[in-house]
Amino acid sequence: MENHVIVPLESLELNDGGIMLNYDKDISALQEEISALRSRQRHLDHRRQEALDKLIDLKGSIRVFCRVRPSISTNYFMTKSPVTVEQEKIVVRALGIKKEFSVDRVFDQESTQEDVFQEVKPILRSALDGHNVCILAYGQTGTGKTYTMEGTNGKLGIVPRAIQELFSHASQDSSSTYSFSISMLEVYMGSVKDLLAPRQPLFRSTECNTASIISILATKSGSVEVEGLTDVAIQDLKKANQWYCRGKRARSTSWTNVNDVSSRSHWWVDDLFSHKFSFEQYPILCALALFVCSLTRITIKRSGGPTEELSKLWLVDLGGSERLLKTGASGLTMDEGKAINLSLSALGDVIAALRRKRSHVPYRNSKLTQILSDSLGDGSKVLMVVHISPSDDDIGETVCSLSFAKRARSIESTKELSEDIKKLKQKRIAELDKEICDAEQELNDLNEQIRRAEISLEERKKLSSSACQALSDDKGSPRSTLVVVGHIDSTESPQATEKTKCRASHSHGSIPHFMSPTVCSRQRHSAASHSATKPRLTKSVNRYPAAELSGNQSFSYSSYKNAAKAKSVAFSSSVPKLKCLPVKSDQITMSNNSIDSTAASAPRRRESFISRPAQRAPLHQHRRRMSSLT
Ligand SMILES: Nc1ncnc2c1ncn2[C@@H]1O[C@H](COP(=O)(O)OP(=O)(O)OP(=O)(O)O)[C@@H](O)[C@H]1O
Structure with a gap:
């Protein structure tokens, strides 16, 4: 079986040393091009990052x-909701009192998971850029x-x-x-539980509990490490989802273990009297369910720039404490309530201090703020989504939650911006948005x-090594054939070009391309009918008498110099020159219908030549073999 190595004609250079394959130059040109593109890419990415930073800060x-x-x-007779919303404002009305709360963005009852995520997206880019x-x-x-953080099956959070x-x-x-x-x-009552560690039911025994407690360390560089916390490398999305689901299961399992409670959400109101647990158990269950903060951390390592960047993305589902008051919990439960309220x-204190740009930020006041301390402060981006109920029943808790939100964004709420400044700010935001979009x-x-x-570079590299192999491997691969593909005749029809391309691609197969009788005979016809090309061909060859022409379809070179000159006339190519590989003249036999000396300036078409370095078969042998086929 013969191996065919297709070589573009332009990659041949003929000089005193022989016929050259100049792939290296082509490869280095491509490498230079890639490196220039990469440097432009870095510059643009830097500009995009700066614009995004400004946008987020603004x-x-x-x-x-x-x-x-x-x-x-x-309830069909439900009274009108006490909560009304505007784009950046929530108004709560109760007992004739009206309270207004400003936030950065309100998502009303109709808003979708996608709406929320669109607002979150820019901050994720920030995490990829190296910010916590x-x-x-x-x-x-x-x-x-x-629902917002995890979502449901069809409506991902x-x-x-x-x-x-x-x-x-x-x-x-x-x-x-x-x-x-x-x-x-999970952070619970000042303890930390690792959800991805080998499973250890949290409440089965005291040992399990203590085994889950992890300490929090601050490194010299200012970053925070949760000592002993399982950190799993995730290579792809599928693995990431698998681990995320496993973490979620570990979380629900702990609740299921205690109470056979499948969800931490609505069970507590409906199941209060549904005989699932005794009244004595109930306050404790509420406390457990309500006061656990669930945290997911994605650590991002970015390399490729001048330095390696490491950033953290924390996704936190905070526990709520308000229901404790409604349950009339006492004893242990009240302690738990205090713990979560403290967290x-x-x-709230930390966020308010950061907003006010205070020099002292009280991170150490709770486990939660300690863990998050390097992701809440300078250079970090924080987004808090406060959730409220539209129900009349929950009015007290709604006001509590909104007061918390107000506290967190205390600077903005106390110092309202003038309309002019607001307009300027919006204008600048739009400009930055556009800048980011364009970049x-x-x-x-x-x-x-x-x-x-x-891809081109890879192809060139492969081609180069195959061609080198075909040309140099005289003994090792005696049947390898170099098929040279180049442009010759600008007058050939597009259909013929397609056929010659096809022939070139077929030459990878087991039948050598020059043995294809149909194409050859068609081209013989075509060359004969294009009489205009012949004088040019003769002219170019006549200038170099050593070049032998045989009929109108092929010629061979008998001297490197002549061949080099002939090529430079016939195919002076603008393509970068490739790897030089000396080859004896009789190693290359070119088979073609016609050669047009004007081809260099004309649009390219592909034509095939054949070189058989290993066999060194003279042209008449090729023809004999071809005729024996027909
Ligand atoms: N925006 C929404 N659109 C549709 N359904 C929602 C929406 N928000 C909440 N729900 C539904 O309300 C119920 C309670 O929501 P969820 O369990 O997310 O509350 P939660 O605040 O996380 O409660 P907990 O503090 O107990 O974990 C769920 O059944 C959820 O699917």
């Missing part, structure tokens, strides 16, 4: 959103924190969408290499260009 690096849960009341990011869901139980987005971006960004890892934990109020568009185009250049 919008506020601590942003507070509010989401209103749809009404779930089945923290997204927190806060609110009364049953208001949709888990922020966490699965964020994971998808990270992987999707990583696969598109050819300027950097990203690696991700995931950790999941949440500590978080992203250009980056996508660049990515595509780089991808194509890399």
Whole structure:
């Protein structure tokens, strides 16, 4: 079986040393092109990052959103909701009192998971750019924190969408290499439980409990490490989802173990008298269900730039404490209530201190704020989604949650911006948005260009090594054939070009391309009918008498010099020159219908030549074999 190596004609250079394959030059030209594209890509990405930073800072690096849960009341005579919303404002009316709360964005009852995620997306880009990011869901139980963060099967929440987005971006960004890892934990009454560690039911025994307690360390560089926390490398989206689901299961399992409670959401109201647990158990269950903060951490490692960047994306479902008051819990439960209230109020204090740019930020006041301390402060981006219920019954808790939100964004709420400044701010935000959009568009185009250049480079490299092999491997691969593909005649029809392309591709197969009788005979015809090309051919060859022409379909070179000159006349190519490989003249036999000396300036068409370095078969032998086929 013969091996055919297709070589573009332009890659041949003939000089005193012989016929050259000049792939190296072509490869280095492509490498240079790729490196120029990459440098443009880095520059653009830097510009995009700067614009995004400015945009996020302008919008506020601590942003507070509010989401209103749809009404779930089945009461047809339900009174009008006390909560009304505007784009950036919530108004609560009760007992003739009207309270207004400003937030950065309100998601009303009709808003979808996609609407929420669109607002979250820019902050994720920030995490990929190397900033620590923290997204927190806060609110009364049953208001949709888990729905927003996790979602349901058909309506994915922020966490699965964020994971998808990270992987999707990583696969598109050819300027950097990203690696991700995931950790999941719960903070409960000042203890930390590792959700991805080998499973140990939290409440089965004291040993299990203590085994789950992990300490929090601050490193010299200022970053925070949760000592002993399982951190799993996630190579792809599928693995990421598997680990995320495992963490979620570990979380629900702990509740199931205690009480056979399948969900932490609505069970407590409906099941209060449903005989699932005794009245004595109930306050404890409430406390457990309400006061656990669930945290998912995605660690992002980005390399490819001058330095390796490491950032954390925290996705936090905060426990709510309000229901405790309604349950009349006492004893242990009240202690738990205090613990969670401490956590949440500590978080409020931290956020308020950061908003006011205070020099002292009280991170150490709770485990939660300690864990999040390097992701809430300077250079980090924080997003809190406060959840409220539209129901009249929950008015007290709604006001509590909104007061918390107000506290978190205290600077903005106390110092309202004038209309002019607001307009200027909006204008600048729109400009930055456009800048980011344009940069992203250009980056996508660049990515595509780089991808194509890399494919060409790979092809060149493969071709180069195959051609070298075919030319140099006299003994080892005696039957390898070099098929030279080049442009010759600008007058050939597109259909013929297609056929010759096809022939070139078929020459990879077991029948050598020059043995294809149909194409040859067609081309013989074609060459004969194109009498205009003949004089040019004769002219070019006549200038170099050593070049032998046989009929109108093939010729062979008997001297390198002549061949080199003939080629330079017939195919002076603008394509970068490739790797030089000396070959004896009789190793290459060119078979062709006609050669047009004007081809260099004419549009290219592909034509095939055959070189058989190993066999060194003279041209008449080729013809004999061809005729024996027909
Ligand atoms: N925006 C929404 N659209 C549709 N359904 C919602 C929405 N928000 C919440 N729900 C539904 O309301 C119920 C309670 O929501 P969820 O369990 O997310 O509340 P939660 O605040 O996480 O409660 P807990 O604090 O107990 O975990 C769920 O059945 C959920 O599907």
